[in-house]
Amino acid sequence: MKKLGKFYMLLVLLFLYVPIFVLIVFSFNETKSRSVFSGFTLDWYKRLFHNRIIISSLMNTIIIAVAASIISTVLGTFAAIGINSMRKVPKSVVMNITNMPIINPEIVTGVSLMLLFVFFAARMNLEFGFVTLLIAHITFDVPYVILNVMPKFNQMDPHIYEAAQDLGCSPFRAFRKVVLPEIMPGVVSGFLMSFTYSLDDFVVSYFTTGSTSQTLPITIYSMTRRKVSPEINALSTLIFIAVVIVLIVKNAIEKKAAKKSGMYKGDMA
């Protein structure tokens, strides 16, 4: 039974990894063939680094992801504080609307924002591009921040904030010294989650970007629509390596933190 289980896991892992490894292998292929490996070359990598569109869309992606995740984290953390002290009915109304971008298919979120931006573009001086992209990313990021921060309040004693004020703290100081440390783990994981979602997003960006501000996933999409180019393979290889490094570092940090707190929890990928 145990052996059967191992064999099954091996099959599933092969299914998950073989396509990626084939991509990686063919990034070193001399010719454009997708089936015959004719010789080793690093040409596709050289071309990739000289491809202006890819470099600039990578920069765009990073700028958008950083800006969107920072703004969402601030907006979402304050939102969570406020929502938490609302009464039951308004709270559940707000939470239901907040869940919308998570539950709705991405294409519906993308299309709905596009309709809004088209409306504004016709009446105001709004162009599809950086601004619309940033607004769209913040919109789908904030719910994840709120969902990460809210549970931290349920674990916190609501009276400590008042107690701090009774003991002479200004409301701001009480917030900074008492509330913020309690909710910090949620804030951090909300930030990381929105950062990764922003980096990776294609569908919503596709509907809300203009020609001026392409993100990397959009550039990848237009590359796959055109002729075969092993540059995509080279790009995939680099992204795969980056992902592996990030996950290993993340795991190491979590293990260290778990050791510090004296207990070992399963680390999630």
Place this chain on the structure above:
Amino acid sequence: MKLKYFSAPYLVWMVVFILVPLLMIAYFAFTNDEGGLTIKYISDVGQYANIFVRSIWLALIATVICLVVAYPVAFILSRMDKHRQGTMLMIVMLPMWMNFLLRTYAWMTLLGNNGIINHLFGLIGLGPFKLINTSGAVVLGMVYNYLPFMILPLYSVMEKIDGSLFEAASDLGCSSGKTLWRVVVPLSMPGITSGVTMVFVPAISTFIISRMLGGGSNLLIGDLIEMQFLGNAYNPHLGAAISLVLMVIILVIMTVMNQFDPDDQVLM
């Protein structure tokens, strides 16, 4: 200052960028270019019934395959020794961190007429087979992309099941099949329902997988919507109507799924 006012900036944001855009979908679906009320576009959606049926059918097959494949994976993972669980889970989830366009592109090159699979078949004198641009390729793409979405919720539920329950069940005379059916499945129900939603919703609304692996002959709802907004057939009213119907279908399916969920857990 009262704490609840902290949420004011977000509430404005939420109304302007979540609520209003969704209301605009409803507005566009029920109006024409002159702004008059009409149900023309909603009824036009009926012309695309075959595409809706295909999308639901392919997404359903992909979801069932994901469930069948992921269930043993999640179970094996959850019964591994604790220290190896984390690493193994990371290995299983790692491909999900690659952009899904690249993952789909990988299958495009594998399945292509000049791709490596047909090449290997050719070496033993078979083929070439038409692998890409088939509905099978679309389902494969869905399974490949969304399998981790099924594994993760199943695993996180199963991990909490106490192993001594299995011993208790077998002490009380359950066969291993019966233990699975009477103990594991009921306890993992919340994982099944959230896994099914997390696979079904993106699968039914995708337009990339069908475009890259399905060619022109396997249009899905997502392609239809995309064509109305960014394609040659620019018609936001029809696009909004289709989106609205899609949202209703998903709402119905999620309500049905929630009936199976014993503790009323929200997804994710």
